[in-house]
Amino acid sequence: MDLSIGEVAQRSGLSVHALRFYEREGLFANPVRRLSNGRRIYYEEDLEWLAICTKLRSSGMSLATIRQYIELVRQGPGNEHQRLELLRRHERQVEAQVQELRETLAMMRHKVRIYEEHLARGDADRLWNPSRPDAPQTGAHQECQPPEGA
Amino acid sequence: MDLSIGEVAQRSGLSVHALRFYEREGLFANPVRRLSNGRRIYYEEDLEWLAICTKLRSSGMSLATIRQYIELVRQGPGNEHQRLELLRRHERQVEAQVQELRETLAMMRHKVRIYEEHLARGDADRLWNPSRPDAPQTGAHQECQPPEGA
DNA sequence: CTAGAAGATAGAGTCGGGTCTAGATCAATA
DNA sequence: TATTGATCTAGACCCGACTCTATCTTCTAG
Numbered sequence: 001m002d003l004s005i006g007e008v009a010q011r012s013g014l015s016v017h018a019l020r021f022y023e024r025e026g027l028f029a030n031p032v033r034r035l036s037n038g039r040r041i042y043y044e045e046d047l048e049w050l051a052i053c054t055k056l057r058s059s060g061m062s063l064a065t066i067r068q069y070i071e072l073v074r075q076g077p078g079n080e081h082q083r084l085e086l087l088r089r090h091e092r093q094v095e096a097q098v099q100e101l102r103e104t105l106a107m108m109r110h111k112v113r114i115y116e117e118h119l120a121r122g123d124a125d126r127l128w129n130p131s132r133p134d135a136p137q138t139g140a141h142q143e144c145q146p147p148e149g150a
Numbered sequence: 151m152d153l154s155i156g157e158v159a160q161r162s163g164l165s166v167h168a169l170r171f172y173e174r175e176g177l178f179a180n181p182v183r184r185l186s187n188g189r190r191i192y193y194e195e196d197l198e199w200l201a202i203c204t205k206l207r208s209s210g211m212s213l214a215t216i217r218q219y220i221e222l223v224r225q226g227p228g229n230e231h232q233r234l235e236l237l238r239r240h241e242r243q244v245e246a247q248v249q250e251l252r253e254t255l256a257m258m259r260h261k262v263r264i265y266e267e268h269l270a271r272g273d274a275d276r277l278w279n280p281s282r283p284d285a286p287q288t289g290a291h292q293e294c295q296p297p298e299g300a
Numbered sequence: 301c302t303a304g305a306a307g308a309t310a311g312a313g314t315c316g317g318g319t320c321t322a323g324a325t326c327a328a329t330a
Numbered sequence: 331t332a333t334t335g336a337t338c339t340a341g342a343c344c345c346g347a348c349t350c351t352a353t354c355t356t357c358t359a360g
Contacts, residue, residue: 006306016307017349025347037356039307052257059254063347084265091258098251101244104209107202108241115234156336166337167319175317187326189337213317 003042012050025063027053029073059094153192162200175213177203179223209244 009016023032023040029049032040056066069086072079159166173182173190179199182190206216219236222229 004306005308015349018347020308021348037307039356055250055254055257057347059251080265080269084262084269087258087262087265091255091262094251094255094258098248098255100205101209101248101251104205105241105244105248107205108237108244112234112237112241115230115237119230119234154336155338165319168317170338171318187337188339189326207317 001043003044003047005040005042008042008047008050011047013054014050022053022063026067027063027070029070056090059090060097061090065090151193153194153197155190155192158192158197158200161197163204164200172203172213176217177213177220179220206240209240210247211240215240 003011005016005019008014009019012019014022019040022028028046032042032046035041053066057063065086069083072083072086153161155166155169158164159169162169164172169190172178178196182192182196185191203216207213215236219233222233222236
């Protein structure tokens with residue numbers, strides 16, 4: 001049931017290079033064990049952790065922060081409050097992120113709708129045109145318009 | 151009503167360095183105008199665009215993609231379908247991102263809840279401890295556990 | 301026995317997105 | 331007049347997160 005680095009790479013979606021890199025960076029709770037010939041061996045649990053790791057990464061947690069967390073884990077019992085703190089802090093960041101993304105989506109949808117309306121009416125060319133600064137602006141949003149007669 | 155680079159930096163939250171960098175990278179629809187003495191002048195519209203730009207960036211749009219968009223704008227009317235396409239593509243990416251963040255949040259909340267329960271019951275020390283691989287596991291999630299004995 | 305695939309290490313290189321430095325110019329102020 | 335502070339350019343540098351290279355060892359199949 002032991003896994004080679006190649007298998008772990010395949011199943012985790014990380015490259016073998018990245019796995020060695022993560023190890024150097026101290027992102028595994030337990031030192032990765034080796035076979036007598038020096039080759040790394042991994043277990044299912046490592047894959048589970050890597051899956052979590054990947055989620056944390058993709059939600060914007062830095063490797064440095066992941067390392068902090070795993071260091072707490074490595075130290076063993078007694079620091080659960082700190083782990084909790086760390087997780088909660090990231091939770092709040094992710095929430096903020098989601099909030100910001102929502103706003104961005106709203107903005108983009110607005111922009112898209114404006115374009116669509118104009119395309120539908122066939123007057124999309126009256127949307128802002130930098131080379132014709134005197135063209136009438138159609139509200140919405142003028143991209144990035146030169147001032148005045150320009 | 152003209153703005154110096156310093157004012158724009160303050161109001162946009164970008165550094166003056168970043169503003170010059172963005173300009174070099176072609177992220178402004180119109181070449182930034184200069185005073186006779188060579189100093190850049192900006193207008194309110196530039197600030198509006200920078201605000202949008204910043205939102206796009208923070209939602210993960212790369213500078214390269216922003217440049218693509220602004221290039222379409224620069225080319226003037228006739229390519230609205232392409233602009234729309236580009237915005238929609240990003241919209242879909244942002245939606246996917248929100249989805250992933252939600253999953254991450256769910257995972258983290260689960261983890262946090264487990265920690266809290268154990269802390270409340272005062273048996274947090276039975277959560278995984280790498281140096282005591284024979285400690286009983288409390289379901290949930292074993293961080294990154296050595297095999298067997300485990 | 302040999303070739304080829306997989307793994308190991310150390311360290312260099314890449315890429316995105318800025319940031320910073322040096323040296324020059326210019327404007328307003330003490 | 332001299333200094334201070336904002337600006338300019340060109341280009342070097344940085345950081346995070348990998349990725350790749352060179353060189354060596356080891357395992358597996360034919």
